[in-house]
Structures are given as structure tokens and as C-alpha cells.
Amino acid sequence: MSANRSWAEPYRIKMVEPIRMTTRSHRERAIAEAGYNTFLLRSDDVYIDLLTDSGTSAMSDRQWAGLMQGDEAYAGSANYYHFEEAVRTFYGFRHVIPTHQGRGAEHLLSNICIKSGDVVPGNMYFTTTKIHQELAGGRFIDVIIDEAHDPESEHPFKGNVDGEKLKRVINDYGKDRVAYLSLELTVNMAGGQPVSLQNVRETCALCHEHGIRVFLDATRCVENAYFIKEREPGCAGMSIPEIVRAICDEADGCTMSAKKDSLVNIGGFLAFNDAELADAARNLVVIYEGLHTYGGLAGRDLEAMAIGIQESMEYDHIRARIGQVRYLGDRLLKAGIPIVRPVGGHGIFLNAATLLSHLPRERFPAQALAAALYVDSGVRAMERGTVSAGRNSETGENQYPNLELVRLTIPRRVYTQAHMDVVAESVIAVADHRDRVAGLQFSYEPKHLRFFQARFATIQSHGIFRNDDCERPTTTEPAAEIVR
Numbered sequence: 001m002s003a004n005r006s007w008a009e010p011y012r013i014k015m016v017e018p019i020r021m022t023t024r025s026h027r028e029r030a031i032a033e034a035g036y037n038t039f040l041l042r043s044d045d046v047y048i049d050l051l052t053d054s055g056t057s058a059m060s061d062r063q064w065a066g067l068m069q070g071d072e073a074y075a076g077s078a079n080y081y082h083f084e085e086a087v088r089t090f091y092g093f094r095h096v097i098p099t100h101q102g103r104g105a106e107h108l109l110s111n112i113c114i115k116s117g118d119v120v121p122g123n124m125y126f127t128t129t130k131i132h133q134e135l136a137g138g139r140f141i142d143v144i145i146d147e148a149h150d151p152e153s154e155h156p157f158k159g160n161v162d163g164e165k166l167k168r169v170i171n172d173y174g175k176d177r178v179a180y181l182s183l184e185l186t187v188n189m190a191g192g193q194p195v196s197l198q199n200v201r202e203t204c205a206l207c208h209e210h211g212i213r214v215f216l217d218a219t220r221c222v223e224n225a226y227f228i229k230e231r232e233p234g235c236a237g238m239s240i241p242e243i244v245r246a247i248c249d250e251a252d253g254c255t256m257s258a259k260k261d262s263l264v265n266i267g268g269f270l271a272f273n274d275a276e277l278a279d280a281a282r283n284l285v286v287i288y289e290g291l292h293t294y295g296g297l298a299g300r301d302l303e304a305m306a307i308g309i310q311e312s313m314e315y316d317h318i319r320a321r322i323g324q325v326r327y328l329g330d331r332l333l334k335a336g337i338p339i340v341r342p343v344g345g346h347g348i349f350l351n352a353a354t355l356l357s358h359l360p361r362e363r364f365p366a367q368a369l370a371a372a373l374y375v376d377s378g379v380r381a382m383e384r385g386t387v388s389a390g391r392n393s394e395t396g397e398n399q400y401p402n403l404e405l406v407r408l409t410i411p412r413r414v415y416t417q418a419h420m421d422v423v424a425e426s427v428i429a430v431a432d433h434r435d436r437v438a439g440l441q442f443s444y445e446p447k448h449l450r451f452f453q454a455r456f457a458t459i460q461s462h463g464i465f466r467n468d469d470c471e472r473p474t475t476t477e478p479a480a481e482i483v484r
């Protein structure tokens with residue numbers, strides 16, 4: 001088919017899950033009750049849920065059929081062997097240990113490979129990855145290229161490791177204190193930005209030269225592979241599975257949250273080429289997750305994951321997935337909304353620092369923007385800025401990353417183009433009234449991963465939109481109010 005024909009979803013809808021819109025006054029109450037934290041909203045109160053792409057995908061009819069073939073034996077379930085084969089085939093690692101989700105794998109890896117006083121260089125932090133590194137006695141050091149911290153840079157591979165920064169870490173600390181390199185594909189906190197195959201190869205070669213292992217965070221490796229195929233010279237003729245294997249073949253192992261690329265609602269794994277590391281992981285997995293052939297999952301979950309891994313590698317699937325995200329991004333760019341560019345793999349990242357430039361960083365503009373968007377339309381997004389970055393573990397001070405973002409994360413195979421239009425209209429409506437959005441302060445701050453459970457209060461007492469009795473963003477009001 002001609003390349004300039006538009007993409008479309010390579011599936012049709014066989015079952016629907018009704019969603020309902022609430023009134024604006026209901027949403028004002030709901031977000032105040034939730035302490036202006038979209039994580040604390042009830043999902044019944046959400047119209048279009050773009051909180052995360054994690055565990056929110058629609059499974060296929062084949063995956064649902066696979067659930068019915070769950071072998072719930074405590075040990076040696078047939079589904080484990082299907083799953084192991086899928087990981088070995090597509091990711092190429094020899095030893096596969098299932099975990100209940102990504103952070104279960106991160107916990108085991110950090111325990112096995114980090115000793116107190118170590119440093120762990122990586123291409124930008126991810127929240128759960130970093131905290132497991134810290135709890136194991138390590139310290140994360142960012143070695144991503146500078147362009148990743150600039151929301152306006154159009155660099156095609158903003159997830160790349162900066163070789164000079166990495167060499168400096170190795171020189172400053174000595175190779176024995178570098179636990180491993182943590183290489184994330186695509187980089188979530190940078191806006192879903194990919195790493196080039198060339199950079200994977202050069203980075204792994206540099207580490208291996210110094211006897212340092214490389215562990216991938218393969219959570220969104222398939223999305224990364226699509227960008228490589230699209231953008232990297234010499235890679236257009238490679239298939240998605242070939243690119244995924246080419247990436248993994250360079251590394252020593254990976255952690256994986258299968259709740260993203262692999263199209264399941266729960267699941268993850270840790271994989272290694274080295275038999276000794278795998279042995280250590282199998283020893284630990286029985287303590288924290290479950291036996292090494294189920295890792296905290298039901299047999300049926302393993303089957304759904306085995307099938308999901310295969311489906312995730314299909315070109316038509318990944319093209320439509322990235323195409324839908326790009327559709328929303330293009331609509332917002334046309335309307336002049338500041339978003340991270342180029343559009344990444346799993347969502348659109350609004351630049352809240354620019355959009356709400358009247359709010360200082362101490363008033364958490366991204367947190368406020370996510371709350372305002374919810375009040376406007378019932379669209380649930382997530383803060384990815386100062387609140388997510390947390391406090392410096394040594395000084396206790398708030399960290400202010402360059403990127404103060406709101407993430408509109410698109411679940412896979414769930415929403416339609418019309419939903420994307422509604423989202424775009426709401427973002428534009430809030431942007432039109434941006435100077436009315438009020439700042440926030442903490443009313444409760446948890447010690448770890450504070451963005452999940454923190455509560456906030458508005459600086460003034462009139463809710464998230466100041467002067468809310470005046471003209472305000474308009475989104476259609478439905479007739480019925482949900483009453484609890």
C-alpha cells in the first residue's frame with residue numbers, strides 16, 4: 001500500500017467496556033478529595049484514563065483464550081515453558097526468571113549486582129529502578145546526552161548514552177565501583193525517547209572493555225525498535241524482531257515490565273546470559289516473588305505474556321501504536337501546545353513549566369496542570385516532574401529536573417482516534433485559561449516514590465482554577481451526575 005495512506009488499528013472491536021463522563025462539579029469534588037493527585041482518583045470518576053500505559057492494554061482474543069489454558073501447578077507449569085520460549089526467541093537471553101512486574105525484577109537485580117557504595121550509571125533515572133538501586137546501597141548517575149533534558153531538542157535519539165559522561169564515571173569511581181550500566185529503551189522520563197542501535201553497540205562495547213556489565217530495561221524495547229527502523233540509517237530493512245534481538249545481543253541481561261510492550265495486565269521478568277547470575281536470581285525469587293517457574297504470577301498470566309510478547313513484535317501493531325500517539329502529538333503541536341519533541345513512544349508529554357509559566361517550580365506546575373485537565377474533561381494524566389523526582393537522598397532537598405512534564409500516556413489497543421480528539425480539545429481549552437490554574441503545596445508527603453500517594457492543597461481556597469466563577473474552560477456537560 002502507498003506509504004502516504006494513513007495508518008489504522010490492525011484489529012476490530014469485539015467487546016466494549018462502557019465509560020461515563022462526570023459533571024465538572026463532580027470532578028472538582030473528586031480531585032479535591034484525592035488531594036489533587038490523579039493517582040488517588042477512583043477510576044469510576046475518570047472518563048479517558050491516560051495515567052499510564054502500564055497494565056492498561058487491551059488483550060487480544062488469543063490472549064484471553066490463553067488465560068483459559070492456565071496450568072496452575074505450583075511447579076513446572078506448562079505456561080512457564082511457553083513463556084520462557086517466547087523470551088528466549090524474541091529477546092534472546094538464555095535464563096529467564098518471571099517476576100510479578102518490572103519492579104520485582106529490579107529488586108532482584110539490584111540485590112544481586114549492587115554493593116554498598118557502588119554507582120549505577122544510566123540513561124536518565126526511572127523512579128522504581130532508582131529507588132531499588134538506592135535501597136541496595138548504590139547511587140544512580142545520569143549519563144544520558146544533554147539533549148534529553150531539553151524538551152525542544154529534535155534529536156532523533158534523545159535516549160542515547162553520552163560516552164564521555166560514561167567514561168568520566170568509570171574514571172572517577174573506578175570500574176570496580178560501577179555496579180553495571182542500566183540502559184533503558186525507550187527512555188520514559190525523557191518523553192519516551194529512543195536509543196539508537198549504534199549507541200547501544202558503542203555503549204555496550206565501552207562497558208565490556210572495562211569489564212562492566214550492561215543490563216537493559218527492556219520494558220519498551222519494541223517501541224524503541226520501531227524508531228530505529230524508522231530513523232536509523234541502514235536499519236529500515238530490518239524487521240522489528242531482528243532489531244530487538246540486535247539490541248539484546250549486545251547486553252548481559254534485562255529487567256522487564258511486561259505490562260507495557262508485552263500487552264499484559266500483570267507480569268515481568270529478569271533475564272540473563274550468565275548462569276551464575278541466573279542462579280542467584282532463582283535463589284532470591286523464591287523469597288520475594290514465588291517459585292522460579294511462576295515468580296508471583298498465575299500460570300494463566302504467563303500464557304498471556306507468552307502470546308503478548310509475540311503480538312507485540314508484529315509490525316502492523318507497533319506501527320499503529322506509535323501512529324496513534326503521534327496523531328495526538330501532531331494535533332497539539334498544530335495548536336501551539338508546548339510538548340516534548342520529537343513525539344515519543346508511549347505518550348505525549350506536556351511541558352508544564354512553559355505552559356504554566358506563572359507558577360514557580362515550588363508550586364508544582366505539572367501536578368497542577370494534571371489536576372486542571374482532569375477538572376476540565378475527566379481526562380486523567382500524570383505528573384512527571386518535581387514531585388516524581390523526589391528529594392536528594394543525601395541533602396533531603398527537593399530536586400528540580402529540567403523537565404517539568406505532564407504525561408498523557410496512551411494505553412495499547414484501548415482508545416480510538418475520537419478519544420484522542422477529545423483529549424486534544426481539553427488540553428487546548430485548559431491552555432486557553434492557563435493563567436487561572438493555581439499552584440499546589442504538599443499536605444502529605446510520603447517518604448518513598450512520593451508521587452504515588454502524596455496529597456496537595458491549592459494555594460488559594462477556590463479549587464484548581466482561580467476565579468472559577470468567571471468564564472472557564474468549556475467541555476460538554478453530560479445530563480446525569482454520578483452519585484456515590
Ligand code: PLI
Nearest residue numbers: 052054101102103126128188219257259
Ligand atoms: O510498574 P512495573 O513495576 O511493572 O515496572 C516498573 C518500570 C520499570 N521501568 C520502566 C521504564 C517503567 O516505565 C516502569 C513502570 N512504569 C510505569 C508504572 C509507568 O507508568 O510508566
